[in-house]
Amino acid sequence: MHRSLSALCLTVLLLVAGCSTKRESGSNEKTRPRTPRQDVNVLLITIDTLRADYLGCYGRASIATPNIDALAAGGVRFAQAIAQVPLTAPSHASILTGTYPQVHKVRDMGGFVLDDKVPTLATVLGQDGFETAAFVGSAVLNHYYGLNRGFATYGDEMRAGQDPKKLPGVVAEVRGEVVTQRALQWLDKSASKRFFLWVHYYDPHFPYDPPEPFRTRYQKDPYGGEVAYADAQVGNLLKSLEEHGLRERTLVVLLADHGEGLGDHGEYTHGVFLYDSTVHIPLIFAGPGVPGGRTVSQQVRSIDVMPTVTDYLGLAESDKAQGTSLLPSILEGKPPAGSYCYMETLYPKTQMGWSELRGMRTDDWKYIVAPRPELYKYPDDRGESRNEVGRFRGDAERLRKKVWEIAGSSQSLTRVSPQLVDEQRRRELNALGYVGGGRRAVTIDMSGPDPKDRVAILGALERAAGAMNHDRWNEAVPLLEKISKEDPGNPLIYGYLQMCYERLGQLERMEQTCLRAIDNKAENDTTYAGLGGIYVRRGNLARAVEYMEKAAQINPAGLENMDNLATAYMQLGRANDAERVLRAVLVQDARHPGAHNVLGLLEIQRSRPEEARRHFELAIESNPALAEPYMNLGLLAQNAGQPQVAMNYYREFLKHADPDKYRDYIPKVKEALEELLTAETQRTQRKNQ
Numbered sequence: 001m002h003r004s005l006s007a008l009c010l011t012v013l014l015l016v017a018g019c020s021t022k023r024e025s026g027s028n029e030k031t032r033p034r035t036p037r038q039d040v041n042v043l044l045i046t047i048d049t050l051r052a053d054y055l056g057c058y059g060r061a062s063i064a065t066p067n068i069d070a071l072a073a074g075g076v077r078f079a080q081a082i083a084q085v086p087l088t089a090p091s092h093a094s095i096l097t098g099t100y101p102q103v104h105k106v107r108d109m110g111g112f113v114l115d116d117k118v119p120t121l122a123t124v125l126g127q128d129g130f131e132t133a134a135f136v137g138s139a140v141l142n143h144y145y146g147l148n149r150g151f152a153t154y155g156d157e158m159r160a161g162q163d164p165k166k167l168p169g170v171v172a173e174v175r176g177e178v179v180t181q182r183a184l185q186w187l188d189k190s191a192s193k194r195f196f197l198w199v200h201y202y203d204p205h206f207p208y209d210p211p212e213p214f215r216t217r218y219q220k221d222p223y224g225g226e227v228a229y230a231d232a233q234v235g236n237l238l239k240s241l242e243e244h245g246l247r248e249r250t251l252v253v254l255l256a257d258h259g260e261g262l263g264d265h266g267e268y269t270h271g272v273f274l275y276d277s278t279v280h281i282p283l284i285f286a287g288p289g290v291p292g293g294r295t296v297s298q299q300v301r302s303i304d305v306m307p308t309v310t311d312y313l314g315l316a317e318s319d320k321a322q323g324t325s326l327l328p329s330i331l332e333g334k335p336p337a338g339s340y341c342y343m344e345t346l347y348p349k350t351q352m353g354w355s356e357l358r359g360m361r362t363d364d365w366k367y368i369v370a371p372r373p374e375l376y377k378y379p380d381d382r383g384e385s386r387n388e389v390g391r392f393r394g395d396a397e398r399l400r401k402k403v404w405e406i407a408g409s410s411q412s413l414t415r416v417s418p419q420l421v422d423e424q425r426r427r428e429l430n431a432l433g434y435v436g437g438g439r440r441a442v443t444i445d446m447s448g449p450d451p452k453d454r455v456a457i458l459g460a461l462e463r464a465a466g467a468m469n470h471d472r473w474n475e476a477v478p479l480l481e482k483i484s485k486e487d488p489g490n491p492l493i494y495g496y497l498q499m500c501y502e503r504l505g506q507l508e509r510m511e512q513t514c515l516r517a518i519d520n521k522a523e524n525d526t527t528y529a530g531l532g533g534i535y536v537r538r539g540n541l542a543r544a545v546e547y548m549e550k551a552a553q554i555n556p557a558g559l560e561n562m563d564n565l566a567t568a569y570m571q572l573g574r575a576n577d578a579e580r581v582l583r584a585v586l587v588q589d590a591r592h593p594g595a596h597n598v599l600g601l602l603e604i605q606r607s608r609p610e611e612a613r614r615h616f617e618l619a620i621e622s623n624p625a626l627a628e629p630y631m632n633l634g635l636l637a638q639n640a641g642q643p644q645v646a647m648n649y650y651r652e653f654l655k656h657a658d659p660d661k662y663r664d665y666i667p668k669v670k671e672a673l674e675e676l677l678t679a680e681t682q683r684t685q686r687k688n689q
């Protein structure tokens, strides 16, 4: 009874949702009768941070991109393709679901999870019998965020041992050749079946460090070097497809998730602004039935990709999709049906405390909703340098209304809460006392300064990040101290400063920075986690726990803080609290090495050495570069009377231990190693006598 009632409610909800997400332009001939393509595979290639104008086929001569150029020459190239969000996770969610962020719910980086009711290309093709797999190049697309839904295989293992917190704005990634290799290994096993394969290359993303020979060849333009390297990877992938005899049976779709500022409008990377430097992306379709050498000059959107692929395959389109199929443009060169393109970025608000931005782009205009609105006219002003909002008031008003048709009423501007993990895990976390989300809610009401009035701050932040990326912490500090006074509500500035002082070992200054962030209401979970770390080092565990608990409540997905909190609980003799925190970590990542290390310590406290050993081994298996489990395994082996094993583990510890972090332990381990060595020598001597 209950079940059927809730099923009915769900149906009603879906119908309502279906209405509200109706596409804004729907004159597409989607009912055209077509025979489903029974024997075609789909290969989706997304290249992160790839500006359209860095490709030869989009007019750039100085960077060698022969493979993508050849793909375009043999297929259909969209000259004006636009990303919905200039950020990796939200943009990929739009590509895979054909919906805007209001529908797929991945509104920003970190903590926003794909709505599990929205169909994705993977769920739709998987249901149709395709073998599905994805291989991604960055932790930004980790399965936590739900983009793995529908993929039977989701390769998101990042290089073990890479410290994701090492540099500001830098996350764990794997090079393109590793991604290609993983994809090809999978293809070897699955090539006999019909497949949908998504391959994501992260290489052009900051920091720019192309491998040789690209590093030398593009010394003056390392970003261009990364683009050329990514192109070479695309070449390897397509060549292997050809060798498998699959090229003529595979639809290849290649696009970027967003571009890169490279200094345009005062932005060096991406995410803050909605200018074409970061939203104009390449988009190419090639494969069976796709004519060669066609260019579509009208504007299209990344939300059109999914409806195009399902239309091409003759599958029913997703009831949630807001994009329209580009198949008539591809096959017959007809103008695309969807002429309005919505864009947004919440990143200036979530990271800097500035106003978030929304925009509407057409073939002729771009309008940006900001504290000081902007209007640019195409094609006369492709560089978007002359704000015409005062001159074309009627057009500005029409586009402004269009923005709010997609974004929701401007009266309803409100808060969005990141959903930390998917439904089931969230319930498990709630049960463990982590309600999460609410405290991190972001007010998206256009409050805060206009980002374009803060380009000087943005420039200083970029310079500071550059210095920090080269371990020049002392050089970054004065820059950051200065702008923290000019823009005191900016959480990112305090976050960078906190990191600098931590790296410089200046705990007093680090503490002052965290407290200033709190005073200015610019704190986040990292602020409290940082304060917790300071008090751990000062030996005041009770105070440390207070701060770390606060960080955990704001963001239970901050797993390093959770590990530290568990360790502190354990040292305070609060074993049950420690275990509760560690369970919350494992709900989110069953293989989390830090959690297994602390669980091992707990088992030692409980005098269960075998269980302890298993946890330490699991920790090393997940991350062979993690130092601490080696030391713990060494201790266990020493206690068990296995000096050789213990010595090997101690040596591994000394090989991996950060001299600063393990300042207190390194001499002790060295001492233990010496003693074992001496004992061993004496034993051998006795034996020989």
Ligand SMILES: [Zn+2]
Pocket: 048, 049, 087, 088, 089, 257, 258
């Ligand atoms: Zn990206």
